[in-house]
Amino acid sequence: MIRWSTVLLLALAAPPVLAHITPPVTLVSDRAAVAALLPGAKRYFVREVRLTGAERAAIQQQTGWAPDEDFYRFYLGRDEMGREVGAVAFLSDYTIHGPVRVAVGLTPDGRIRGAKVVEITEETYSWVKSLLDRGFLSDLEGRDRRSLRRTRGAGSSMTRFYGDVILGLVERVAVLYEVAILRRH
Numbered sequence: 810m811i812r813w814s815t816v817l818l819l820a821l822a823a824p825p826v827l828a829h830i831t832p833p834v835t836l837v838s839d840r841a842a843v844a845a846l847l848p849g850a851k852r853y854f855v856r857e858v859r860l861t862g863a864e865r866a867a868i869q870q871q872t873g874w875a876p877d878e879d880f881y882r883f884y885l886g887r888d889e890m891g892r893e894v895g896a897v898a899f900l901s902d903y904t905i906h907g908p909v910r911v912a913v914g915l916t917p918d919g920r921i922r923g924a925k926v927v928e929i930t931e932e933t934y935s936w937v938k939s940l941l942d943r944g945f946l947s948d949l950e951g952r953d954r955r956s957l958r959r960t961r962g963a964g965s966s967m968t969r970f971y972g973d974v975i976l977g978l979v980e981r982v983a984v985l986y987e988v989a990i991l992r993r994h
Contacts, residue, residue, distance in 0.1 A: 846914025850886025954983035
């Protein structure tokens with residue numbers, strides 16, 4: 810028989826839990842996201858980019874985000890004539906309720922072609938679904954990254970929070986494309 814004092818001592822000695830993550834919910838596969846965000850593409854290529862120190866600094870200065878990955882992968886699409894259709898990249902943000910992963914499609918000049926929420930957690934599903942049902946992502950189409958602003962629309966504070974997370978991810982992908990692909994041409 811365990812004494813209550815032992816249980817209390819073990820509970821107090823345990824490290825605090827800062828996040829609670831529920832199982833993931835895949836809303837769309839990577840393959841389906843790439844196909845949907847690069848309409849007209851017949852051939853696909855992968856381009857991996859490593860950011861230089863100067864590129865990392867430029868991104869942080871422009872967005873306040875410090876890229877932390879060693880490299881970023883873009884899926885480039887070309888039509889049957891070999892013309893560039895655009896690019897797609899995937900990016901995640903880790904919140905207290907678990908990861909949010911998006912795919913962002915960009916036109917060759919860096920405008921937002923579209924975005925898809927690829928994966929979230931069960932806990933965040935209702936908040937994110939509310940955004941998706943309102944056409945939140947379709948409102949981004951055709952915009953450049955500078956015209957993206959954090960949401961202050963209707964909905965719960967958590968819905969607005971996840972809207973901001975998704976917008977932040979879209980902006981990050983757009984600036985990565987601008988810095989790592991467009992400026993290098």
